[in-house]
Amino acid sequence: MGDEDWEAEIIKPHMSSYVPVFEKDRYSSGANGDTYNRTPASSSEMDDGSSRRDHFMRSGFASGRSLGNRDPGESNKRENTSTMGGFGVGKSFGNRGFSNNKFEEGDSSGFWRESNNDCEDNQTRNRGFSKRGGNLCLFQVTNLTKLNGFQDGNDSEASVSSRRGGRGSFRGCRGRFGLGSPNSEYEQDEGTHRTGGFFGSRRSALSGAGNGDTYQSRSGSGSGRGGYKGLNEEVITGSGKNSWKSEAEGGESGDIQGPKVTYIPPPPPEDEDSIFAHYQTGINFDKYDTILVEVSGHEAPPAILTFEEANLCQTLNSNIAKAGYTKLTPVQKYSIPIILGGRDLMACAQTGSGKTAAFLLPILAHMMRDGITASRFKELQEPECIIVAPTRELINQIYLEARKFSFGTCVRAVVIYGGTQLGHSIRQIVQGCNILCATPGRLMDIIGKEKIGLRQVKYLVLDEADRMLDMGFGPEMKKLISCPGMPSKEQRQTLMFSATFPEEIQRLAGEFLKSNYLFVAVGQVGGACRDVQQTILQVGQYSKREKLVEILRNIGDERTMVFVETKKKADFIATFLCQEKISTTSIHGDREQREREQALGDFRCGKCPVLVATSVAARGLDIENVQHVINFDLPSTIDEYVHRIGRTGRCGNTGRAISFFDPESDSHLAQPLVKVLSDAQQDVPAWLEEIAFSTYVPGFSGSSRGNVFASVDTRKNYQGKSSLNTAGFSSSQAPNPVDDESWD
Numbered sequence: 101m102g103d104e105d106w107e108a109e110i111i112k113p114h115m116s117s118y119v120p121v122f123e124k125d126r127y128s129s130g131a132n133g134d135t136y137n138r139t140p141a142s143s144s145e146m147d148d149g150s151s152r153r154d155h156f157m158r159s160g161f162a163s164g165r166s167l168g169n170r171d172p173g174e175s176n177k178r179e180n181t182s183t184m185g186g187f188g189v190g191k192s193f194g195n196r197g198f199s200n201n202k203f204e205e206g207d208s209s210g211f212w213r214e215s216n217n218d219c220e221d222n223q224t225r226n227r228g229f230s231k232r233g234g235n236l237c238l239f240q241v242t243n244l245t246k247l248n249g250f251q252d253g254n255d256s257e258a259s260v261s262s263r264r265g266g267r268g269s270f271r272g273c274r275g276r277f278g279l280g281s282p283n284s285e286y287e288q289d290e291g292t293h294r295t296g297g298f299f300g301s302r303r304s305a306l307s308g309a310g311n312g313d314t315y316q317s318r319s320g321s322g323s324g325r326g327g328y329k330g331l332n333e334e335v336i337t338g339s340g341k342n343s344w345k346s347e348a349e350g351g352e353s354g355d356i357q358g359p360k361v362t363y364i365p366p367p368p369p370e371d372e373d374s375i376f377a378h379y380q381t382g383i384n385f386d387k388y389d390t391i392l393v394e395v396s397g398h399e400a401p402p403a404i405l406t407f408e409e410a411n412l413c414q415t416l417n418s419n420i421a422k423a424g425y426t427k428l429t430p431v432q433k434y435s436i437p438i439i440l441g442g443r444d445l446m447a448c449a450q451t452g453s454g455k456t457a458a459f460l461l462p463i464l465a466h467m468m469r470d471g472i473t474a475s476r477f478k479e480l481q482e483p484e485c486i487i488v489a490p491t492r493e494l495i496n497q498i499y500l501e502a503r504k505f506s507f508g509t510c511v512r513a514v515v516i517y518g519g520t521q522l523g524h525s526i527r528q529i530v531q532g533c534n535i536l537c538a539t540p541g542r543l544m545d546i547i548g549k550e551k552i553g554l555r556q557v558k559y560l561v562l563d564e565a566d567r568m569l570d571m572g573f574g575p576e577m578k579k580l581i582s583c584p585g586m587p588s589k590e591q592r593q594t595l596m597f598s599a600t601f602p603e604e605i606q607r608l609a610g611e612f613l614k615s616n617y618l619f620v621a622v623g624q625v626g627g628a629c630r631d632v633q634q635t636i637l638q639v640g641q642y643s644k645r646e647k648l649v650e651i652l653r654n655i656g657d658e659r660t661m662v663f664v665e666t667k668k669k670a671d672f673i674a675t676f677l678c679q680e681k682i683s684t685t686s687i688h689g690d691r692e693q694r695e696r697e698q699a700l701g702d703f704r705c706g707k708c709p710v711l712v713a714t715s716v717a718a719r720g721l722d723i724e725n726v727q728h729v730i731n732f733d734l735p736s737t738i739d740e741y742v743h744r745i746g747r748t749g750r751c752g753n754t755g756r757a758i759s760f761f762d763p764e765s766d767s768h769l770a771q772p773l774v775k776v777l778s779d780a781q782q783d784v785p786a787w788l789e790e791i792a793f794s795t796y797v798p799g800f801s802g803s804s805r806g807n808v809f810a811s812v813d814t815r816k817n818y819q820g821k822s823s824l825n826t827a828g829f830s831s832s833q834a835p836n837p838v839d840d841e842s843w844d
C-alpha cells in the first residue's frame with residue numbers, strides 16, 4: 101500500500117465502526133465497576149482488512165479507561181468508536197461533536213496501573229493513555245459536567261509519586277521490553293516509539309490546536325500506526341538488531357511489521373525575513389560579559405571580543421548582522437577562535453547563551469575558506485559536517501540556524517529526524533548535503549542505506565553532548581564514530597556543547613576527542629542561568645493541580661511551559677487545564693511528529709500559551725517569550741532541572757521558574773537543588789535546606805549521573821585516576837532513574 105493509500109485509510113470515517121470488546125479491568129477501582137479494560141475478542145480479530153483498523157482502534161482505547169456513564173454492556177455493541185477514546189468516555193475535548201466531554205477517572209486508573217505494574221502491564225498501560233479517540237484540540241471542553249476524574253486523578257498522582265520510588269524496577273521493565281539493554285533509553289524521542297511498537301500505540305490524541313486538521317482524527321484512529329511507528333522510524337527490533345540496520349533492513353520497507361511513517365514535515369519558509377527572524381536580546385545580555393570563563397587545555401588561542409576579530413567572510417558577516425547579532429556572547433568569544441584554530445572542544449555554557457552559533461559560525465567559516473564543493477544531486481552524499489542532537493525539534497532548530505548562517509553561500513544544510521518519512525529524508529539528502537543535522541536513529545538508518553558517506557566528515561558536533569554520550573545515546577554515538585569511512589578523531593574535529601557536563605560524561609567524551617581538546621567553562625559547569633528567577637514551592641501530589649491552576653491564572657496569557665514526569669501525565673494535565681479553560685497543548689514522545697510540530701507551532705505563535713511537556717522539550721528549544729517554566733513534577737536529575745528552566749531567561753531576557761517540590765518523591769534532589777539555587781544567587785527556602793541536610797549523602801550529589809557540579813575540566817581533578825566518581829558510583833553504567841518518559 102502506498103503512502104497515500106495509507107493516509108486515506110487512516111482517515112476514513114468507517115474506521116470508527118470498530119466494535120471494542122471489553123472485559124472488566126482487573127485494576128478497576130470504580131465503585132460501580134465501570135472501568136473496563138478492553139481485550140481482543142479473539143485472535144481472529146486481526147485477520148481481515150478491518151482487523152488492522154480494529155487493532156488501531158484497540159490500542160487507542162484506554163485500558164482502565166472509565167466508561168463513565170456508559171453501560172458496560174453497551175460497550176459490546178458495535179458503535180462509533182469515537183465515543184470510546186479520550187480520557188474516559190471517548191469524548192472530544194476539542195468540540196468535535198462528541199457528546200460526553202468530561203474528564204474521567206480512566207486516567208487515574210491508568211496512573212494507578214502504571215505505578216503498580218511494571219512490565220506486564222505496559223501494553224495496557226500504553227493503550228490506556230495513548231489512543232484516545234477524542235481529540236484534545238486546544239482542550240476546549242464544552243460539556244464539562246463534572247470533574248470526577250480529578251478526584252481519582254489525585255490517586256493517580258499519589259501513585260505516580262510512589263512509582264518514582266520504584267523507578268529502578270520500572271526501568272528494568274523498559275529495558276526488557278524495549279531493547280533488552282540500556283539502549284532502551286536511547287533515542288529519546290525515537291526509542292519511545294519502539295516501545296510503543298511492541299505494546300501498541302501510545303500516541304496521544306492531543307491535538308495541537310483547534311484547527312480541525314485531519315491529523316487529529318488520524319491520531320485517534322490510526323493508533324496502530326503509532327504503535328509501530330518506532331519500529332519504522334528509529335527502529336530496534338526485539339531480536340536485538342542494531343537500530344541503524346533495522347530500519348534500513350526493512351523497517352520502512354515493511355519487513356518489520358507495521359505501517360510506514362508517512363509524515364513529511366512542511367518545508368520552512370524560504371523568504372529572507374522568515375529565515376532571519378529573531379527575537380531581541382534581553383536587558384541582561386550585557387551582563388554575560390561579567391561571567392567568569394575558564395579555558396583549560398594546552399595552547400588555547402586567545403578569545404576574540406568582536407565578530408570582526410573572527411575575520412569571517414563577507415557573506416557570513418552579513419548573515420550575522422541580519423540575524424541581529426551585534427555582540428558575541430562569552431561562549432562565542434572563546435569557542436569561535438578555538439574552532440577556527442582547528443582544535444577539538446568541549447564547551448559548557450549556560451542555557452540560552454548562544455552555543456549554537458558558537459559552533460556553526462566557525463564551521464561555516466572553515467567551509468567557506470576551504471571552498472567546499474557546491475552541493476549537487478548525488479545518490480551518495482558526503483557531508484563535511486555532521487551535527488547530532490537528541491530530539492527532533494532541537495535538531496530542526498539547529499538546522500534552521502545553519503540555514504540562516506549559510507544563506508547566500510554554496511553550503512547546503514539538510515535536516516533528517518525520526519517520525520518523518522524516510523524517503524523524504526533521503527530526498528533531502530540526495531539533493532546535496534554539506535551539513536547534515538540529524539537525530540541519531542535516523543542518521544544511522546540513512547548511513548545504513550548508504551545515502552551518506554562519512555569519508556569527508558571534518559566536523560562532528562554533539563549538541564547537548566552530555567545527553568548524546570550518556571547510556572541512552574552513547575552506544576549509538578560510538579557506532580557512529582566506528583562506522584566504515586568515518587575519519588578517526590585525529591582526522592576530524594569534534595565539538596561538544598552543553599549546559600551540563602557531568603564528570604563521568606566528560607570522561608566518556610575522551611573517546612571522541614583528541615587528547616589535547618580544550619575545555620571551555622562559562623560560569624559554573626552545570627549551573628542554572630542566572631536570569632531565571634527560581635522558586636521552589638513545597639507542594640504535595642494532591643495539591644499540585646490546584647496550585648498549577650492558581651499560578652496559571654495569575655500568569656494570564658504569558659507563555660508557560662509546564663513540565664511533567666510522564667507522557668501520560670502530560671496528556672492528563674493538558675486535558676485538565678483545558679477543562680479549566682486554559683488553552684493548552686502538549687508535547688511528548690507518544691505524540692505523532694506532526695502533532696508535536698503542531699503543538700510547538702501553536703505554542704510559539706501564542707495560540708496555546710501553555711505547553712505541557714515531558715523532558716523531551718527540556719533541552720535546547722529556543723522559543724521566544726517563554727516567560728515561565730513550571731516544574732509540576734521535578735525531574736529525576738538536577739541537570740535535567742537546569743535544562744528545563746533554561747527554556748526561559750534566554751539570551752539576556754529574564755524568566756521565572758516555579759518548581760513543585762514534593763518531599764515524598766523529590767528529597768533526593770534537595771541537596772543539588774540547594775547548590776543550583778545558591779550558585780545562581782537565588783533564595784533557598786529554609787525547609788529545602790533542612791531536607792537537604794537530612795538527606796545529605798557524602799560524596800554523592802544527588803544526581804543519577806555522578807557529580808554534576810564539575811567546576812572545571814575534569815581532567816584537572818582526576819588526572820591519573822581511573823575512576824572519576826568519588827562516590828565509587830559509575831553513573832553512566834548505573835541505571836538512570838530518569839523516568840520512563842524523559843528520554844523515551
Ligand SMILES: Nc1ncnc2c1ncn2[C@@H]1O[C@H](COP(=O)(O)OP(=O)(O)OP(=O)(O)O)[C@@H](O)[C@H]1O
Pocket residue numbers: 378379381424425426427428429432449450451452453454455456457598599719720721722746750751
Ligand atoms: N551573539 C548573539 N547576539 C544576539 N543573539 C544571539 C547571539 N547568540 C545567540 N543568540 C540568540 O540567543 C538565543 C539562544 O541561543 P542558543 O539557542 O544557541 O542557546 P544555547 O546556549 O544553545 O541554549 P541551550 O543550552 O538551551 O541549548 C537564540 O535565539 C540565538 O539566536
